[in-house]
Amino acid sequence: MKIVHISDLHFPTKVPLMSLRWKMFTGYFNYFLRRRKSYPDQLFQSLLNTIQSIPYDLLIISGDITNVSHELEFKRARELLDPILNEKTFMIPGNHDRYMKSAIEPEDYFQKYFGEFLGDKIDENKYLRIKTKSEIPVIGWDSNFPSGIGNASGRIEEEVITNTFSYLRKNSISKYLLVCHHPLWNPMGYEESSHHKMINREDVIRKLKEIPPLVYFHGHKHSNFYKKPNTAIPFSIINSASSTMLPRGRHKSGFHIIDIDPEKLIVQRYAYNDMTFIETDTIEY
Ligand SMILES: [Fe+2]
Numbered sequence: 001m002k003i004v005h006i007s008d009l010h011f012p013t014k015v016p017l018m019s020l021r022w023k024m025f026t027g028y029f030n031y032f033l034r035r036r037k038s039y040p041d042q043l044f045q046s047l048l049n050t051i052q053s054i055p056y057d058l059l060i061i062s063g064d065i066t067n068v069s070h071e072l073e074f075k076r077a078r079e080l081l082d083p084i085l086n087e088k089t090f091m092i093p094g095n096h097d098r099y100m101k102s103a104i105e106p107e108d109y110f111q112k113y114f115g116e117f118l119g120d121k122i123d124e125n126k127y128l129r130i131k132t133k134s135e136i137p138v139i140g141w142d143s144n145f146p147s148g149i150g151n152a153s154g155r156i157e158e159e160v161i162t163n164t165f166s167y168l169r170k171n172s173i174s175k176y177l178l179v180c181h182h183p184l185w186n187p188m189g190y191e192e193s194s195h196h197k198m199i200n201r202e203d204v205i206r207k208l209k210e211i212p213p214l215v216y217f218h219g220h221k222h223s224n225f226y227k228k229p230n231t232a233i234p235f236s237i238i239n240s241a242s243s244t245m246l247p248r249g250r251h252k253s254g255f256h257i258i259d260i261d262p263e264k265l266i267v268q269r270y271a272y273n274d275m276t277f278i279e280t281d282t283i284e285y
C-alpha cells in the first residue's frame with residue numbers, strides 16, 4: 001500500500017478586511033507579514049504535479065489548509081485541491097481550520113467543503129471518522145478547538161480513544177492508521193510550548209499502547225520527521241508539515257511517500273528544491 005502524506009497547506013488567500021472578526025485580525029496580519037512569502041504558488045503547482053505522477057493508494061492531508069478559517073479560504077482550498085480530491089483522499093481538520101467558533105457553528109465549513117473526503121462517521125457525539133476503502137483502515141481524529149489569541153494547543157478526549165477501540169474490537173480490526181493534527185512527540189530542538197502542543201499527549205500515548213496504530217500521521221509543527229517505534233511509543237510517527245512551505249533554516253518542509261507491506265515500512269521524503277520536488281534524506285529518529 002502506497003501512501004502520500006501532505007500537511008499544513010495554509011493556502012495564501014486574500015479575504016476582505018471588513019469580514020475579519022476578533023482573533024482573525026491578528027491571525028491574518030501575522031500570516032501576511034510572516035508567512036505569505038514562504039508559500040509561493042509555484043511550489044504548490046510543483047507539489048500537485050509531483051503527487052499526480054505517483055501511483056498511490058491513499059492521500060492523507062492532516063489539517064491546516066486555511067489560515068484563519070474564513071469561508072473564502074475553504075472555498076479556494078477546495079478549488080486548488082480539486083485535481084487530487086477523489087476516493088483515495090482522506091482529510092482531517094487542523095487548528096487553523098477551527099480557528100474561530102464561527103467556522104464550526106452554525107455551519108461547519110470543513111465539513112461543508114470537504115465532507116466527502118473525511119471518511120464515515122463512527123460516533124454520533126465526537127469527531128471520529130474512518131475510511132475503510134483503503135487497504136488498511138484509516139481513522140481520523142480532531143484534536144482542535146476554538147481558543148483564545150496565541151493558543152494553538154490541542155486535546156483528545158478519553159471518550160474518543162475508548163470509542164475508537166470499541167469500533168476496532170467490534171470489527172476485529174488489529175491493523176489501522178491514525179491521523180490527527182497535533183504531534184504526540186517532538187525531536188530535541190523542536191519542542192512545543194504548552195500553547196502549541198497536544199496538552200494531554202502523555203495520556204494519549206499511554207492509552208494508544210492498548211491497540212497501537214501502525215502509523216500516527218500528523219502535522220502542526222512545520223518541520224518533517226519520521227520516528228520509528230520503540231518501547232516508550234510502540235508505533236511509527238510521521239510528520240509531513242508544511243508541504244507547501246519553502247524550506248528555510250531549521251524548518252525542513254516537504255512531504256512523505258510511505259510504502260507499507262506486512263513486514264516493513266519504507267518512508268521517503270520529498271523536498272522542494274530549484275523549482276521542483278526531489279527525493280531527499282528522510283529525517284529519522
Ligand atoms: Fe500549520
Ligand SMILES: [Fe+2]
Binds near residue numbers: 064094181219220221
Ligand atoms: Fe496547526
